[in-house]
Amino acid sequence: MIPSASLLDFLARGEWVAEAAPWPRVVLDRPGWQALLKRLEAPGWELISEWAEAAAVHVALRDAADGAVAIASLPCPDGYFPSLAAVRPGALRLERAIRDLWGLEPEGLDDPRPWLDHGRWGCRAPLAPTPQPPLPDPLPYPFLPAEGEGLHQIPVGPVHAGVIEPGHFRFHAQGEAVVRLEARLGYTHKGIAALATGQSLTAAARLAGRISGDATVAYALAFARAAEAACGEVVPPRAHSLRALFAELERLAGHLLDIGGIANDAAFAILLAQTMILRERILETNLDLFGHRLLMDRVVPGGVSEDLPPEATARLRDLLDGLGPALARIRYLYENTPSLSDRTQGTGILSPALAHRFGAGGVIGRASGRSHDARQSPGYPPYERLDLTVPMLLKGDVDARVMVRFAEAAESLRLIGRILLELPSGPVRAALPARAGEGFALVESFRGEVALWLRLDESGRIAGFHAHDPSWFQWPLLEATIEGNIVADFPLCNKSFNCSYSGHDQ
Amino acid sequence: MIPPVARLMLRSLLAGPVTRRDLLPPDPAQATELALALAHTVRRRLGRSLAIRAVDAGSCNGCELEIHAATGPVYDLERFGLHFVASPRHADVLLVTGPVTTNMAEALRRTYEAMPAPKWVVALGDCGRDGGCFAGSYAVLGGVSAVLPVDLTIPGCPPEPQAILGGLLALLK
Numbered sequence: 001m002i003p004s005a006s007l008l009d010f011l012a013r014g015e016w017v018a019e020a021a022p023w024p025r026v027v028l029d030r031p032g033w034q035a036l037l038k039r040l041e042a043p044g045w046e047l048i049s050e051w052a053e054a055a056a057v058h059v060a061l062r063d064a065a066d067g068a069v070a071i072a073s074l075p076c077p078d079g080y081f082p083s084l085a086a087v088r089p090g091a092l093r094l095e096r097a098i099r100d101l102w103g104l105e106p107e108g109l110d111d112p113r114p115w116l117d118h119g120r121w122g123c124r125a126p127l128a129p130t131p132q133p134p135l136p137d138p139l140p141y142p143f144l145p146a147e148g149e150g151l152h153q154i155p156v157g158p159v160h161a162g163v164i165e166p167g168h169f170r171f172h173a174q175g176e177a178v179v180r181l182e183a184r185l186g187y188t189h190k191g192i193a194a195l196a197t198g199q200s201l202t203a204a205a206r207l208a209g210r211i212s213g214d215a216t217v218a219y220a221l222a223f224a225r226a227a228e229a230a231c232g233e234v235v236p237p238r239a240h241s242l243r244a245l246f247a248e249l250e251r252l253a254g255h256l257l258d259i260g261g262i263a264n265d266a267a268f269a270i271l272l273a274q275t276m277i278l279r280e281r282i283l284e285t286n287l288d289l290f291g292h293r294l295l296m297d298r299v300v301p302g303g304v305s306e307d308l309p310p311e312a313t314a315r316l317r318d319l320l321d322g323l324g325p326a327l328a329r330i331r332y333l334y335e336n337t338p339s340l341s342d343r344t345q346g347t348g349i350l351s352p353a354l355a356h357r358f359g360a361g362g363v364i365g366r367a368s369g370r371s372h373d374a375r376q377s378p379g380y381p382p383y384e385r386l387d388l389t390v391p392m393l394l395k396g397d398v399d400a401r402v403m404v405r406f407a408e409a410a411e412s413l414r415l416i417g418r419i420l421l422e423l424p425s426g427p428v429r430a431a432l433p434a435r436a437g438e439g440f441a442l443v444e445s446f447r448g449e450v451a452l453w454l455r456l457d458e459s460g461r462i463a464g465f466h467a468h469d470p471s472w473f474q475w476p477l478l479e480a481t482i483e484g485n486i487v488a489d490f491p492l493c494n495k496s497f498n499c500s501y502s503g504h505d506q
Numbered sequence: 507m508i509p510p511v512a513r514l515m516l517r518s519l520l521a522g523p524v525t526r527r528d529l530l531p532p533d534p535a536q537a538t539e540l541a542l543a544l545a546h547t548v549r550r551r552l553g554r555s556l557a558i559r560a561v562d563a564g565s566c567n568g569c570e571l572e573i574h575a576a577t578g579p580v581y582d583l584e585r586f587g588l589h590f591v592a593s594p595r596h597a598d599v600l601l602v603t604g605p606v607t608t609n610m611a612e613a614l615r616r617t618y619e620a621m622p623a624p625k626w627v628v629a630l631g632d633c634g635r636d637g638g639c640f641a642g643s644y645a646v647l648g649g650v651s652a653v654l655p656v657d658l659t660i661p662g663c664p665p666e667p668q669a670i671l672g673g674l675l676a677l678l679k
Contacts, residue, residue, distance in 0.1 A: 120608040126644045158613045161592035163560045163573050166610055187609045188564045191643035207639055213568025213664065257574070270511065276578035277524050283575065293575075293666060294568060329517075333510045502566045 007045055007063035010036070011070055020438045021229040023378075025058070025071040033074040033082055040087040046359045046372075048442070049451045049468035050084065050094040052102040054129050057081045058466075059091075060440065060451060067377045071440065071453070076104055083109040090358045090473045101193070103128040113141060116186040116505060127194055146172035146180040154487065158187045165501035169490075176486040181479045188505040196454075196465040201227050201301045201432065204462045208452065209296050211467050212503030214257075217243075217250040218445030219467065219503075220299040222452035225380065227301040230439030230456050231432045237424040239303035240381040245316075245419050246295045246304070247443075248412040252323075253282045254446035255405040255412070258363075258498050262402055263334065265491045266343035274330050278323055285319050303429030313420055320417055327413070331406045344399040348481045348493035351396060358473045362448025364497055367404045368396035374444035386418050398496040408446075434460030445470065447500060469503030525582045529671060548677045551624055552598055554587040556678060559597035559621065563614045563650065564640075565604025568664040569631040573601070576667040588674055594620040599677070602650045603630045605637040609645070611653050618654050626657040628673065635659045 014026035028036065036059075039045070048060035048069070060071045074081050083106035085092040095106040096115035103125030117124065119138025123131040143153075151174050158166035168184040192211060196204045208223035209216045221243055228235055260275030283293040289312045290298055298305050334340065350360075352369030359365075361372050371392040375383040391407035393400040440453045448470025455464035478497045482490055548556070560573060576583045577590065591597050594617045606614060618627070629650035632638040636649040650656050660673035 118609045120611070121644050122608070123644060131644075158610065159561055159594075159617050163562075163570055163577075163590060165562050165565070165567055165570065166613065187613070188562070188604070188607060189609055189645050190564055190605060190607055190640045191645035192640075195640060195643050203639075210566040210568070210639060210663075213566035214571055216566075216568065257571075270514070273579045274514065276575070277580060280524075280575065280578065280580040287666070294571065294664070296568070296663065329514065333514055336510045500567065502564075 006066055006068065007061055007070055008068050010039060011072060014072070017073075017438065019230075019436065020071065020440070021232065023069040023071065023440055025073060025438065025440075027073045027075065030074065030082075033072070036072060037082055037084060037087060040084065043356070047084070047088045047090050047473075048359075048449070049453075049466070049472070050091050050098070051453070051466040051468070052098045052104050052127075053464055054102070054127075055079075057098065057104060058453070059084060060453070062377075069378055069440075069442065079103065080105045080107050082107050085109050085111075088359075090476070093476070094472060101125065101127045103132065114139065116189045118186055126191065141184065143170045143182050143184075144180065148174065148179070150174050151179060167501050171487060171490075173487055176488070178482050178485055178487055178490070181482045181490070183475055183479060185475065185501060186505050188502045190502075190506060192467070192506045193465045196462050199462050201456075201460060201462075204454075204465065205301055206297060208467065209299075211506055212445075212447075212469060212500040213294065213296075214254055214500065215250070215445035215447055215450065215503065216294055216296045217246045217299055218443050218450050219452070220297065221247060222441045222443040222450045222467070223454070224299055224301045225441035225443065226439035226452045226454045227432065227456070228439065229441060230437030230454060231435055231460075232437065233302065233430055233432050235303050235430055236427045237382070238307075238426045239428045239430075241419050241423050242304045242308065242428060243299050244382050244386075245416060246290070246298055248415045248419070249282055249286060250295060251446040252409050252412040252416075253279050255363075255409040256282075258495070259330070259334070259402055259405050259409075261498070262344070262398065262492065262495045263340060265495045266340055268337065268340045271330060271333060271340075274326075274333075278326055278330075281319060281322065285315055289315055300429070302432045303427070305429075307428045313423075316416065316420055320413055324410075324413055327406070327409060334402065334406070341399065343489075343492060344402060344496075345397060347398045347489050348485055348496060349395070349397045350477055350481045352394060354477060354480055355396070358477055360448070360470075360473045360477055362445075362470050362474065363401050363404045363408070364474050364477065365448065366390065366392050367400035369394045372449070374442045374449040378442055380443070382419070385422075386415055388415070398492055401496040432460070434458075438464075447471065447498065447503075448474065467506065469500055469506070471499035471501075471504040474499045475504060524579055525585070526580055529581075529668060547624070548598075548626065554678055556588050556599055556674065557591045557597050558588060558599045558601050558674070559591055559594045559617065560601045560603070561614055561617050563602050563604045563610045563634075563653075564607035564646065565631065565633060569603035569634070572664045572667055572670060573603070573630070576670045581667040581671055583671055583674070586671070586675060587678065594618070595622065597621050598625060599674075600625065600627045600654070601630055601674075602627065602634055602654070605633040605640040605646045606648065606650060606653050607645055608647060611647055614650075614653055626677065627654050628658045628660060628677075629656045630660050630670065631665055632661055632663045635661055638663065
């Protein structure tokens, strides 16, 4: 039987935190957390993220039935909390990271290995009130075994052959077929949560924009929205539109690079050359109009850094006029090249059941039957008046992930045109008061849903910070997706996921 | 039926090249005496060809995007004899991005050690220069020079493809 009470009804038993905005944060006692665990055995409530503070663990959840978002917290003064990983497998690595960073122990977690901590930080539990001394020797890291006749291991990374981010992949293969893949990440861990703590909003916004460079606008927007929620400040309508303009330019540029990169990994380089030319047009326009090719630091708490220059509308319209037909030609080429279709169709299938089980978002979820998009639910301005269409496919193979990207790129082009048509006038930035508060924000990056939570102290400085990259729920699925495929198709599958290493490791 | 790829190639031929010819000369502020002295050695020993091995030592991936742009059709770094190689054994230059994280330091060192001499290290981006906004963290050692001898720094967050090209070309001038 599936219990019928909604997430908010369930949380009514806890103690609601007054300053949490825009969604409730509820402090549960231990029996309450156990009851939550029990309720999570049934589907319906999705895990958004899980993180900790000095003596408390937080979990952000979404009720799929009504879209309600809430954070549940459990104080754990003795340093232990009941693990969620058995009922929400996406929580497994998040809880290993909680143990590494805050020193809180997840009870019942059956993976004792560290995750982000490689034994090289000079301390353990760096975010705990009193970090512990390091272990004398770094622990060995045993990979999950695979046994059988003729099995061999292939270690790859952390330094890869191409110009990409570092991470280690351990393949167990039988001949050409992958039996098991396990990733080991954490190489790009920079301690961003610790660096952000104690910083002003301006300095922390700069850091947030560098959590994952390819999604800098999405992260800066998530940070700004969380800060604005914490301060209770309202942003001028024109700023909302300009933020959406930046976010869609970023999405378009990101999808173009991914589409080309996937084709390139299937040995069809001309398509990458074509998408790079289009991407370059966008980045050059960004530089000329807004002063930065990737639009870093253009979204700031309170609004955007600067208004549009006078020539912007005409330049952007020219850009759209050129990109629309060019994108259609590239899509036609993609769909009508049999040698390419042969590589992408039926390769790296992610089943909808797994996508739902891990709550995978972004292109990966939408190519496997999970249509969630943060621009729609919970939604944020100005998308509610732009008639956003979210594509969804069920096939879940590399081809489906390419086709979702084509559809989203076309939709971004339409959205940019619409934003330019309906651009409100007025100021583009509001001053934020320095005050205490707590804010949470959900923003759709080109990769999926970015979640960002922060707490401000009385002087308006960061007292608590957590940023969640969509890659957390996508990396484990890549491992499931590659099983049974040949090793040579791994780059193709990996590129079709395009998870962020830096966003995940932080 | 004309295959779509043939149609696209014909269209590209008729449209003419997209490669930028208006590249800025190397920034004199960047081409320090060190770089000039270096350029002389590099030119003498390697001619006009430079094999580059890129390593991300912990970057946010912004610098990687701009390296990709520099290798793309618009900036087309290979026309200058610069090319990226997959193995450090084939490389003359180690191009390092990001602040060096404690978790990547050993892999970076080992990559450097795997390169045959003569070899040069280029630190790319503000993080590669001094750790950028990540300096001071428990998980970051600092800029590339905290781990390896750096011969040339190309600043920027991230450096634009023009700057990447300009910096690397300074080695060959």
